[in-house]
Amino acid sequence: MNDGGHTIVAAATAPGKGGVAVIRVSGDRAASIVRPIAGPMPSPRRMSRRTFLGPNGNPVDEGLLAYFPGPGSFTGEDVVELHCHGSPIVVDLLLEALLAEGARLAEPGEFSRRAFLNDRMDLAQAEAVADLIDAGSARAARAAMRSLKGEFSDRVHRLVEEVISLRVYVEAAMDFPEEEIDFIGDASIVEGLDNLVFAFESLTEAAAQGALLRDGISVVLAGPPNVGKSSLLNRLTGQETAIVTHLPGTTRDVLRERISVDGMPLHVIDTAGLRQPGDEAEAEGIRRARKEIQAADLILLVTDAAGPDVENEISELKKLFPRTVPLTVICNKIDLTGQRPGFHQSADAEPPVICLSALDGTGVEDLRHHLAELVGYQPEAHGALSARRRHLDALARARRHVDEGKRQLLEFGAPELMAEEMRLAGACLGEITGEFTTEDLLGRVFSTFCIGK
Ligand SMILES: Nc1nc2c(ncn2[C@@H]2O[C@H](COP(=O)(O)OP(=O)(O)OP(=O)(O)O)[C@@H](O)[C@H]2O)c(=O)[nH]1
Ligand SMILES: [Mg+2]
Numbered sequence: 001m002n003d004g005g006h007t008i009v010a011a012a013t014a015p016g017k018g019g020v021a022v023i024r025v026s027g028d029r030a031a032s033i034v035r036p037i038a039g040p041m042p043s044p045r046r047m048s049r050r051t052f053l054g055p056n057g058n059p060v061d062e063g064l065l066a067y068f069p070g071p072g073s074f075t076g077e078d079v080v081e082l083h084c085h086g087s088p089i090v091v092d093l094l095l096e097a098l099l100a101e102g103a104r105l106a107e108p109g110e111f112s113r114r115a116f117l118n119d120r121m122d123l124a125q126a127e128a129v130a131d132l133i134d135a136g137s138a139r140a141a142r143a144a145m146r147s148l149k150g151e152f153s154d155r156v157h158r159l160v161e162e163v164i165s166l167r168v169y170v171e172a173a174m175d176f177p178e179e180e181i182d183f184i185g186d187a188s189i190v191e192g193l194d195n196l197v198f199a200f201e202s203l204t205e206a207a208a209q210g211a212l213l214r215d216g217i218s219v220v221l222a223g224p225p226n227v228g229k230s231s232l233l234n235r236l237t238g239q240e241t242a243i244v245t246h247l248p249g250t251t252r253d254v255l256r257e258r259i260s261v262d263g264m265p266l267h268v269i270d271t272a273g274l275r276q277p278g279d280e281a282e283a284e285g286i287r288r289a290r291k292e293i294q295a296a297d298l299i300l301l302v303t304d305a306a307g308p309d310v311e312n313e314i315s316e317l318k319k320l321f322p323r324t325v326p327l328t329v330i331c332n333k334i335d336l337t338g339q340r341p342g343f344h345q346s347a348d349a350e351p352p353v354i355c356l357s358a359l360d361g362t363g364v365e366d367l368r369h370h371l372a373e374l375v376g377y378q379p380e381a382h383g384a385l386s387a388r389r390r391h392l393d394a395l396a397r398a399r400r401h402v403d404e405g406k407r408q409l410l411e412f413g414a415p416e417l418m419a420e421e422m423r424l425a426g427a428c429l430g431e432i433t434g435e436f437t438t439e440d441l442l443g444r445v446f447s448t449f450c451i452g453k
Contacts, residue, residue: 007033008114009098010106010452011091018086023094024452025103026111030078031067033101037094038082041067052084054093055100061090075111076118109449113442116434123434123445124153124391130449131214131386137263140213144386147210152385153433155203160429162196163402167422170415183409193406200399207387207395212377214386216258216265219371220292221330222321223302224313225249225273228332231358232302233257233270242270249278252285254292261368262379269296274317290320298374299327300367305355306336318351326374331355334363342366390445391432398428 007027013020025034031041042048047064054060063084073079084090099105112126121129128147135141146152169189183189221229225248233242237257243250255270269292272285293299299321303310314329321327334341334355341363344353354370356363372379405421408414430436 006104007102008106008110009033009095009103010111011095012081012111012452013086015088016086017088021084021086021091023082023084023091023098024111025080025082025098026073026075026077026106026114027103028078029102030080033098033103034065034080034082036101037097038063038065038080041065041080043067044069047083052082052090052094053097055097060093061085061087071118071120074120075114076120077114106451107447108451109446109453110451112449112453113446116442122150122153123437123442124156124387124432125150126434127388127445128152128386130453131388133453134214136216136258136265137213137260139263139384140210140386143210143213143384146383147386152207152210152387152391155199155206155385156429156432159196159199159203159398160426162192162199163398163422163426163429166192166196167419167426170409170422171419174415174419183413183415190410193402193410196402197399197406200395200402204392204395204399206383206385207391208376209378209381209384210387211389211392212264212375213384214388216267217297217371217375218267218269218295219298219300220269220271220296221300221302222271222274222289222293223317223330224304224307225275227273227302227304227307228358229273229302230255230270232300232330232332232356232364233268235358235361235364236266236268248275249273249282252281254285254288261372262377264372264375264377264379266371274320293320293325294322296325298371299325300330301327301351302330302332305331305333305339327351328370328374329353330367332358335360343370394428394431398425401425401428 007025007029009023009025012022012024037053038050042065044067047066050063050065051059052061052063061084063082066081068079070077082094084094112129115121116123116126125148128144132141132144132148135144166189221232223229230242230244230251233255234240234244236259241257242255251270251272257268259266259268271289271292272282274286274289277283277286301314301317303314329351331339331353335357339355341355343366344355354363354367356367401421401424405418408421409418427436
């Protein structure tokens, strides 16, 4: 895909009918490709009214033409935009005409990829454009906007500078071995390392909030049949999404619904009750349920408060769940038992329990709070930065190198190893902004974008 020489074209607006559609052309030949269709270029960044010609030279629409010469354009190349009426037919005809003049259809994310390769924005900013478009809430959009403006990248750069300056300081000292240097007693280095760790923590916190706002978490409702899993799904979504009956084994297909807890997206997944299956369809349902359980961020093990031997049931089912996934027990149907609704934590090693009634809704609010708290979501916090798991992963790896470097220097008195760890930390941070990238990483990032972005 690295044929920067090609001029690319795509509709920048969503497919379908609308008032206006925008076709974007980018590349060295943008102006000459558009000229036969819409005439000579207007003055830069000025709209000019034109008749657009289709593939056979017949007029297909009246619209506006805009010209953004590189390198000051979105992609850094010459960009031309045709604003036509939002008719899928008109858009197709104009695309066909532009392709016939020698443009190539853009791949997903190719405009943004060119913007990145031409230094118009870094990788985290390019991702923030996609996040702004995909934002599921006003808060997620604000977080994306902050990252788009470069707030996230700036903070990553500041970390990189800190890492470099500590490394340079230590390396400079190593160049004068005759002067015995006491790193441990050196207040500026100890303070520098402490500040760095603090900066990592605060940036990770802001990025983690952003990643939660963007991706949310997936919560699987699992448990024996007839305990009220589907009823709880319906209660959470406020709709009759799932079929509920008094018969055990009602749910077979996996049902997914997206809800929001104070702006954080939750993907709630209802599954078949776990038991010895009665028929083939149920067996398949249970197999799918187990697959969802393996992939969950959080499992809600739903139980029937009025059922016999609940304790035993819980301990049997727990064996099926992956140990790494957090588990909360839902004690449902308390309208039948009169138990106190809300959060109960028995012993430390035991999973927390939320008592509720999916039937009348008592205790469901406690469950919402619990979910937000469990993942550390702070609805009131300001300053979330749109971020992805990729960023959190790079931050965590960089942080580990910093911790290790600190240990090497202060515990083992090994400045050269500390310098090396700092170099590695810097490389991890560079992955976020795209200073250190591989073709593979770029492919993964931009292929998730849509065409025309
Ligand atoms: N009293 C009472 N009944 C409930 C409650 N929640 C669910 N039920 C009833 O329990 C029965 C089973 O509910 P479902 O939601 O279908 O249970 P499920 O766990 O999805 O069952 P399967 O899909 O068969 O695994 C239905 O008759 C519900 O009306 C509750 O909180 N209180
Ligand atoms: Mg069900």
